[in-house]
Amino acid sequence: MKRVLAGVLALVMLLCCMPEMAHAAGTDDQVKRYTVLVLDTSSPSDGELFTRLLYYGIAHLHLTQDEVWLMPFGLLLDLWECHKQFNGISKPKHELSIDDVIPTGI
Secondary structure, X not given: XXXXXXXXXXXXXXXXXXXXXXXXXXXXXXXXXXXXXXXXOOOOOHHHHHHHXXXXXXXXXXXXXXXXXXXXXXXXXXXXXXXXXXXXXXXXXXXXXXXXXXXXXX
16 A cells, blocks of 8 residues: 555656656646646745655655655755755755865875
8 A cells, every 4th residue: 555655756747747757657748837837836835845855765765655654854855955966956065075084194
């Protein structure tokens, strides 16, 4: 049952929060209408943000729904940032080399 709910959640998030990927599921007119609706909103609601984080945890980080809900919020955000850096989606804020960490002469 949990796998079915996770699959349905992933499909809803794909269609609702990622319009660039929704072309496979709908016509271009539907995607354009949705994109206009998304651009008109100033900021997502708390429910939308938590739904998106739940989707990230289940679909991309391969966690169970219980693990996502019971995980500290900061840890979930850290795991998502590590996932994005690993896949080349984002860059670290400050890149260090081994010479920056260990002083010379040791």
